[in-house]
Every structure is written in structure tokens, then in C-alpha cells.
Amino acid sequence: MTARIIDGKAIAAELRTRVADEVARVKRDHELTPGLAVVLVGNDPASEVYVRSKHTQTQAAGMASFEHKLPADVSQDDLLALIARLNRDPLVHGILVQLPLPKSLHTETIINAIDPAKDVDGLHPNNAGRLAGGLAALSPCTPLGCIILTKSVHPSIEGMNAIVVGRSNLVGRPLVQLLLNENATVTIAHSRSRDLPKLVAQADLVYAAVGRPEMVRGDWLKPGATVIDVGINRIPVPGGKPKLVGDVAFQEALNVAGAITPVPGGVGQMTVACLLVNTLRAACAIQGLPAPAA
Numbered sequence: 033m034t035a036r037i038i039d040g041k042a043i044a045a046e047l048r049t050r051v052a053d054e055v056a057r058v059k060r061d062h063e064l065t066p067g068l069a070v071v072l073v074g075n076d077p078a079s080e081v082y083v084r085s086k087h088t089q090t091q092a093a094g095m096a097s098f099e100h101k102l103p104a105d106v107s108q109d110d111l112l113a114l115i116a117r118l119n120r121d122p123l124v125h126g127i128l129v130q131l132p133l134p135k136s137l138h139t140e141t142i143i144n145a146i147d148p149a150k151d152v153d154g155l156h157p158n159n160a161g162r163l164a165g166g167l168a169a170l171s172p173c174t175p176l177g178c179i180i181l182t183k184s185v186h187p188s189i190e191g192m193n194a195i196v197v198g199r200s201n202l203v204g205r206p207l208v209q210l211l212l213n214e215n216a217t218v219t220i221a222h223s224r225s226r227d228l229p230k231l232v233a234q235a236d237l238v239y240a241a242v243g244r245p246e247m248v249r250g251d252w253l254k255p256g257a258t259v260i261d262v263g264i265n266r267i268p269v270p271g272g273k274p275k276l277v278g279d280v281a282f283q284e285a286l287n288v289a290g291a292i293t294p295v296p297g298g299v300g301q302m303t304v305a306c307l308l309v310n311t312l313r314a315a316c317a318i319q320g321l322p323a324p325a326a
């Protein structure tokens with residue numbers, strides 16, 4: 033059996049088209065141009081790639097994009113002052129501070145300073161808490177993308193066994209909450225979990241968000257499982273460009289899984305598309321408009 037490859041690129045492109053249509057509608061009917069501000073501290077080359085792609089796609093969807101690049105040695109007070117300014121700026125509806133931040137900055141203090149209504153990353157405790165309480169919230173983009181990709185295979189995941197490997201605030205934990213909201217039965221695994229292969233073998237839906245290249249092996253999987261690979265790992269290639277691989281051994285998994293996301297071309301594509309969705313939603317909510325269709 034060869035797994036179906038879930039085309040994140042195509043699904044993300046379709047979602048971006050829907051967002052662009054809705055943006056055109058709110059511009060026309062309400063004179064509202066949703067705006068996203070991305071804050072990048074330091075010059076990590078991988079982060080610069082994502083930030084550029086966010087910028088291009090935000091503009092392509094008809095939204096305003098504001099980029100703020102700060103030096104790695106920026107003071108906490110200067111960064112907090114920028115966030116305060118963006119919180120007040122009526123042209124900005126979404127604020128994303130690219131993580132990880134340099135060690136000299138206190139991430140929790142920075143995230144807590146973002147207006148929860150503009151927190152398109154869904155990381156502010158108000159939003160994280162609301163999500164955990166099953167209430168409406170801005171939810172993190174990568175987990176939202178994972179759910180959309182899963183539903184492209186299984187329109188209902190009610191009652192299915194899911195395992196999320198990883199429990200970060202950005203991916204694992206919010207993904208668990210979204211899966212619970214979809215009525216899946218969820219196992220949460222992490223670095224202290226015992227016998228990970230055995231836990232994975234019980235799952236119909238496998239989410240790998242660890243940051244360890246190809247850690248999840250093909251022979252761990254239940255035959256026919258749907259595998260969503262969140263990992264983005266750059267592997268050095270002697271004399272060549274680094275290669276991008278996920279947290280799942282893709283070639284092995286192809287022979288066992290029912291469906292699988294590739295890296296690149298899977299979850300990463302959805303993350304940026306969902307960021308546009310969240311910015312549109314935030315803009316509508318701030319303006320007192322009904323939630324958009326996209």
C-alpha cells in the first residue's frame with residue numbers, strides 16, 4: 033500500500049483564495065483593510081524565510097503587511113514599546129512576534145503584552161485559556177492547519193484515536209485542545225513518555241511536533257493511519273544546500289500510512305494561510321463585523 037500524499041500546498045492555496053475573496057468583500061462593503069504586523073528580532077535565516085513568505089502572502093490576499101525588524105540586542109523595554117504602539121494602531125489587526133526570541137528577552141512578558149484581540153498567534157493566556165475552556169478564541173495557526181489537513185482525509189474525526197507527540201505552547205498543546213473540540217480521543221506524548229512506538233501504534237491520527245528529524249518510524253504506525261508531520265528540520269548536505277525533513281521518516285511511513293503530509297509542502301504551507309484567516313477574523317471582530325466565511 034502507498035499512502036495518499038496530502039497536498040498542503042494546494043489546500044493552502046485554496047484557503048488563501050477564500051481569504052482574498054472575503055478581504056475584497058470587507059474592503060468594498062465596510063472600508064476595512066485587515067492589517068498584519070510581524071515582529072522579527074535578530075536575523076535567524078530560517079525565520080527570515082517565514083517572515084518574507086508571510087509578508088508576500090499577506091499582500092497577495094489584499095491585506096496590509098507591516099514588518100518590524102529589530103536587532104538581536106534590542107532591549108525588552110523597546111520591544112514592549114513597539115508592541116504598545118501596534119496595540120494602539122488602528123491599521124493593525126494582527127500582531128505576530130516570531131519565536132524563539134533571543135535569550136535576553138522574556139518571552140512570556142512579551143506575549144502577555146499583545147492585545148488578545150490582535151493575538152493572531154493565539155499565544156496570549158486569554159486565548160490559550162479560552163481554547164482550553166472550549167470557548168471561541170484566536171487559535172494558533174499551525175494547529176488550525178493540522179485540523180484542516182486532517183479533515184481533507186476524514187471530514188469527521190469524532191471518536192478517532194489521535195496522538196500528539198510534543199506539548200509546546202505553539203503547537204502540541206493547542207492542537208490537543210482543537211482535537212478535543214472535534215471529539216477525538218487524544219493521547220499527549222512528550223520527552224518523558226514511555227514506549228512511544230507502542231503509543232503511536234494505537235493511533236488512527238498521528239501528529240509529530242517534536243523537532244527531531246525523522247524520529248517517528250514507519251514501523252511504529254498503525255496500518256492506514258493518517259500522519260500529519262509538523263516538523264521542519266534542516267539537515268546539512270555535504271557540499272550542498274541543507275535538506276528540509278520532517279519529524280517522520282517519510283519514505284518508511286509511505287508504505288504503512290493511509291495518508292501523510294510531506295515536508296515541505298504540508299503543514300508549513302497551512303500555517304501561513306491560517307495566519308491570514310486569523311488576521312481577517314481579528315479585523316472583523318475588532319470592527320464589530322460578523323465572523324467571516326473563510
Ligand SMILES: NC(=O)C1=CN([C@@H]2O[C@H](COP(=O)(O)OP(=O)(O)OC[C@H]3O[C@@H](n4cnc5c(N)ncnc54)[C@H](OP(=O)(O)O)[C@@H]3O)[C@@H](O)[C@H]2O)C=CC1
Nearest residue numbers: 174198199200203222223241242243262263264299300303
Ligand atoms: N510547519 C510549521 O508551520 C511549524 C513547524 N514547527 C516545527 O515543529 C517542530 C516542533 O516545534 P515546537 O513545538 O515549537 O518545538 P518545541 O521544541 O517547543 O517542543 C518540542 C516538543 O517535543 C517533545 N520532545 C522532544 N524530544 C522528544 C522525544 N524524544 N520524544 C517525544 N517527545 C519529544 C518535547 O517534550 P518536553 O515537553 O518533554 O520537552 C516538546 O514538548 C519543530 O521541528 C519546528 O520547527 C513549529 C512551528 C510551526
Ligand SMILES: Nc1nc(=O)c2c([nH]1)NC[C@@H]1CN(c3ccc(C(=O)N[C@@H](CCC(=O)O)C(=O)O)cc3)C=[N+]21
Nearest residue numbers: 081082129130131132153264296297298300301303304
Ligand atoms: N510566533 C511564531 N508563530 C509561528 O507560527 C512560528 C514562529 N513563531 N516561529 C517559527 C515557526 C515555524 N513556522 C513556519 C511557518 C511556515 C513554514 C513554511 O512555510 N514551510 C514551507 C517551506 C519553507 C522552507 O522551504 O523553508 C513548507 O513546509 O512547505 C514553516 C514553518 C512558523 N512558526
